[in-house]
Amino acid sequence: MKKYSTIKDIANALNISTATVSRALSGRCDVNPETKKLVIEEAKRQNYRPNPIALRLQNNRSNTIGLVVPEFKSSFFPMIIAGIQKVVDEAGFQLLITESQESMEVERRNLKLLESNMVEGILISITRDGENLDLYQDIIDGGIPIVFFNRVCSSVNASKVVIDDYKRAFFATEHLIYSGFKKIYHFTGPDKLIVTLERKRGFVDAMKKHHFNINDNSITTAGVLMDKGYSAMQRLIEKNDIPEAVFCFNDPIALGALKAIKEAGLRCPEDVALVGFSETEIAQLVDPPLTSVEQPTFEMGETAARLLLKQINETPTPEVETVCLLAKLNIRKSSINTHKG
Amino acid sequence: MKKYSTIKDIANALNISTATVSRALSGRCDVNPETKKLVIEEAKRQNYRPNPIALRLQNNRSNTIGLVVPEFKSSFFPMIIAGIQKVVDEAGFQLLITESQESMEVERRNLKLLESNMVEGILISITRDGENLDLYQDIIDGGIPIVFFNRVCSSVNASKVVIDDYKRAFFATEHLIYSGFKKIYHFTGPDKLIVTLERKRGFVDAMKKHHFNINDNSITTAGVLMDKGYSAMQRLIEKNDIPEAVFCFNDPIALGALKAIKEAGLRCPEDVALVGFSETEIAQLVDPPLTSVEQPTFEMGETAARLLLKQINETPTPEVETVCLLAKLNIRKSSINTHKG
DNA sequence: TTGTACGCGTTATCAG
DNA sequence: CTGATAACGCGTACAA
Numbered sequence: 001m002k003k004y005s006t007i008k009d010i011a012n013a014l015n016i017s018t019a020t021v022s023r024a025l026s027g028r029c030d031v032n033p034e035t036k037k038l039v040i041e042e043a044k045r046q047n048y049r050p051n052p053i054a055l056r057l058q059n060n061r062s063n064t065i066g067l068v069v070p071e072f073k074s075s076f077f078p079m080i081i082a083g084i085q086k087v088v089d090e091a092g093f094q095l096l097i098t099e100s101q102e103s104m105e106v107e108r109r110n111l112k113l114l115e116s117n118m119v120e121g122i123l124i125s126i127t128r129d130g131e132n133l134d135l136y137q138d139i140i141d142g143g144i145p146i147v148f149f150n151r152v153c154s155s156v157n158a159s160k161v162v163i164d165d166y167k168r169a170f171f172a173t174e175h176l177i178y179s180g181f182k183k184i185y186h187f188t189g190p191d192k193l194i195v196t197l198e199r200k201r202g203f204v205d206a207m208k209k210h211h212f213n214i215n216d217n218s219i220t221t222a223g224v225l226m227d228k229g230y231s232a233m234q235r236l237i238e239k240n241d242i243p244e245a246v247f248c249f250n251d252p253i254a255l256g257a258l259k260a261i262k263e264a265g266l267r268c269p270e271d272v273a274l275v276g277f278s279e280t281e282i283a284q285l286v287d288p289p290l291t292s293v294e295q296p297t298f299e300m301g302e303t304a305a306r307l308l309l310k311q312i313n314e315t316p317t318p319e320v321e322t323v324c325l326l327a328k329l330n331i332r333k334s335s336i337n338t339h340k341g
Numbered sequence: 342m343k344k345y346s347t348i349k350d351i352a353n354a355l356n357i358s359t360a361t362v363s364r365a366l367s368g369r370c371d372v373n374p375e376t377k378k379l380v381i382e383e384a385k386r387q388n389y390r391p392n393p394i395a396l397r398l399q400n401n402r403s404n405t406i407g408l409v410v411p412e413f414k415s416s417f418f419p420m421i422i423a424g425i426q427k428v429v430d431e432a433g434f435q436l437l438i439t440e441s442q443e444s445m446e447v448e449r450r451n452l453k454l455l456e457s458n459m460v461e462g463i464l465i466s467i468t469r470d471g472e473n474l475d476l477y478q479d480i481i482d483g484g485i486p487i488v489f490f491n492r493v494c495s496s497v498n499a500s501k502v503v504i505d506d507y508k509r510a511f512f513a514t515e516h517l518i519y520s521g522f523k524k525i526y527h528f529t530g531p532d533k534l535i536v537t538l539e540r541k542r543g544f545v546d547a548m549k550k551h552h553f554n555i556n557d558n559s560i561t562t563a564g565v566l567m568d569k570g571y572s573a574m575q576r577l578i579e580k581n582d583i584p585e586a587v588f589c590f591n592d593p594i595a596l597g598a599l600k601a602i603k604e605a606g607l608r609c610p611e612d613v614a615l616v617g618f619s620e621t622e623i624a625q626l627v628d629p630p631l632t633s634v635e636q637p638t639f640e641m642g643e644t645a646a647r648l649l650l651k652q653i654n655e656t657p658t659p660e661v662e663t664v665c666l667l668a669k670l671n672i673r674k675s676s677i678n679t680h681k682g
Numbered sequence: 683t684t685g686t687a688c689g690c691g692t693t694a695t696c697a698g
Numbered sequence: 699c700t701g702a703t704a705a706c707g708c709g710t711a712c713a714a
Contacts, residue, residue, distance in 0.1 A: 097438040101426065371684090376683085398707080
């Protein structure tokens with residue numbers, strides 16, 4: 001444990017008061033140039049630097065906002081962060097980022113860490129593990145506004161930014177139906193996320209609308225990351241229950257499925273067509289290029305940050321609001337029906 | 342500006358002393374159960390919560406370490422962060438992440454932000470813009486150890502984690518030479534980075550060793566991101582100065598080049614072979630799969646974090662050290678010479 | 683069991 | 699121009 005030099009140390013060394021030291025150091029004019037020089041020299045000698053925490057204790061403002069994301073291995077959250085950074089920078093605030101690693105417990109720790117750094121607001125996309133409901137509420141009650149984006153928490157009264165998952169999933173499924181595929185499956189995400197449920201609902205409703213059969217095998221729980229899509233598809237192949245097309249919860253799942261398809265000597269889209277979701281940069285680069293729903297990630301980040309700044313700056317605190325952004329289906333080779341033409 | 346409730350407010354409301362309130366709230370036994378109950382009720386009524394900054398002012402420890410990365414759009418830094426997170430978590434520390442967006446000025450702001458949150462140490466990979474030399478030194482002098490990783494700052498006396506860029510670049514180039522390619526070019530990175538210089542040096546020395554000609558056109562400055570590789574390759578194609586093989590500064594550059602090659606109706610590796618660097622997850626997924634140098638990203642994060650914790654925890658402060666990790670060339674289809682056999 | 687007083691590091695106010 | 703002192707919010711010896 002080190003002992004840092006303080007103004008008091010300098011004052012003692014020079015036999016003057018802390019007040020004078022403080023003034024000399026803050027470069028005011030109402031101090032004798034000579035003593036000022038002495039103070040600055042002594043400060044340098046002692047390697048003095050002001051204690052940032054003491055400063056903050058008085059200001060009671062940090063000009064900082066905090067962010068919690070589940071992960072940033074896929075390019076999805078990084079794109080959102082870029083949007084957040086832009087708005088936050090422009091507003092003269094700074095951004096502190098933490099990663100919950102999809103763990104509720106780590107999320108808790110992160111939130112408390114941000115709180116103890118006195119961030120003035122928090123942006124969060126929650127873990128797939130579940131919700132730290134009590135803590136969200138507690139933080140908000142404590143006067144720190146929270147804005148949820150992408151993966152939101154329904155039961156907390158806070159601003160939220162989402163996309164129209166249901167509709168896009170519905171249209172993506174219809175796209176497969178209109179393309180002439182008959183046996184259409186869905187690889188779904190983590191049970192507890194609202195986005196999972198919404199996308200699944202979109203899939204189911206589209207299938208029902210067109211009187212397509214949905215049985216026990218139609219929907220497989222995959223998850224979030226690539227390896228889950230890989231194993232889900234592998235299991236289907238092993239069971240010889242191979243669908244003509246799969247609508248996947250997200251791009252990594254679709255890419256994992258693609259890998260399994262290729263390894264089994266099958267082809268995409270000839271044998272199995274694929275549709276992803278949440279457009280990652282990789283989608284366009286793989287072979288075949290992946291049909292996917294493009295989310296306005298950058299815009300989502302901007303919007304979330306703006307909502308938060310509103311909560312922070314405006315008095316009285318404005319009503320919370322939920323913004324729904326529009327996504328778009330990019331049709332590429334992975335979902336072209338080569339049999340039908 | 343809100344007014345938060347403090348123990349003083351509670352004390353006033355109940356006509357007792359702040360000390361009693363403090364004790365009651367911290368759940369000690371040496372306080373009348375009755376007053377304790379009253380205090381807790383009043384605290385809840387006033388929506389009291391302890392001021393984290395005041396607490397920290399006494400402890401003088403934050404149990405937090407800070408991180409600055411240039412970006413996390415490519416999967417490179419996220420992988421490193423995963424390694425850092427692991428070690429930091431295990432040590433009971435927390436991690437605060439900031440993104441410099443490849444800007445020296447943002448990097449400055451981030452470093453100061455971390456400093457003012459009293460992190461106990463900082464991990465950093467510097468921007469391609471250049472070095473905030475004075476600030477690094479100042480922070481270290483102030484008693485906060487810094488560990489550089491990947492993109493390091495040579496002139497600061499601090500611990501560093503790097504890979505053997507020179508050797509790997511040398512071997513990657515030799516791989517192309519041994520494969521029988523004659524006209525071999527290099528797309529290089531940002532001028533100011535040491536990694537750029539090391540990789541370029543490896544390329545040049547390998548070419549020289551085998552008496553290959555290097556002229557003004559052999560080396561093109563590309564940069565860091567995909568679009569730069571794209572435009573660099575486009576320019577060569579326009580000039581009809583098409584190399585048989587290109588050793589690229591990193592994977593995104595190689596992927597950009599690949600895009601340009603395909604768009605021009607050329608094929609990889611038949612017309613232009615490619616080798617990347619710093620293995621991203623995409624490398625294996627593109628068509629053709631990309632030959633690339635695999636960096637031990639996770640391990641790099643672990644190592645950097647461990648070095649930092651050493652600096653933080655051990656007294657007297659241990660000597661700084663530079664760790665060089667071993668990378669590995671993964672040969673895939675993009676660099677197979679189809680003419681030679 | 684409770685209250686007083688001080689310390690953490692700094693700035694600001696006021697009196698000298 | 700300078701020094702003493704209060705204030706920021708909390709914990710905690712020590713005294714009552």
